[in-house]
Amino acid sequence: MIHHRFFLAAALGLLLVMMSGCAQNARVASTWHGDRVSEPVDGILVVAVGNDLTHRRMFEDRIVRELAAGGNTAWASSRRIDSTTPLRRESIEQAVRDTGARLVVVTRLSNQETEFVESREQGGIKARRRHDTPLDFFRYDYTLVEPADYLVARSAVNLATDVYRVETGALAYSLDTSIPPRDTRIEIIDEAALAIAARLRRDGLVR
Secondary structure: OHHHHHHHHHHHHHHHHHHHHHOOOOEEEEEEOOOOOOOOOOOEEEEEOOOOHHHHHHHHHHHHHHHHHOOOOEEEHHHHOOOOOOOOHHHHHHHHHHHOOOEEEEEEEEEEEEEEEEEEOOOEEEEEEOOOOOOOOOOEEEEEEOOOEEEEEEEEEEEEEEEEEOOOOEEEEEEEEEEEEEOOHHHHHHHHHHHHHHHHHHOOOOO
């Protein structure tokens, strides 16, 4: 009996290792434009380019919370710019003046790929991502499905992030973030925000 339990435990452990090895994680590549910063810069305005204010705010807030956890002062642009004001250079410059930000971190969608996975569950209403708004990968179309097989959309996205130094107005640093296929917008937002904040910290732009 002891040998049997040991074998089951070992087999389960091996299975977990194999499953974790198959999991796809976010990938981030960074590029400096000019000299690297000599020390972390405090005062960061976070800007997400998108048409949906709710999900734009979720993304910005997640990055701001992560930066604040490291001791940085940061602001979400969607909470500093009136919701009726278009997201333009002028409105961002005003937010910079209002907050005293020294860095502006701008993230936009650069690519999206969607795969459809067959699933078998009871019928209901399923969400499928729309493709008619390229700057906003958080929108959905809703369709009724039969109780038999149906296709579930899983989206992989690439995000481009540019970091500008307010004192010079110059592009200082860029990030390319790749999120592998995920089932929900919450997963995409959370994983991308954490990956971006972590790389900014690792490369010394923030604390």
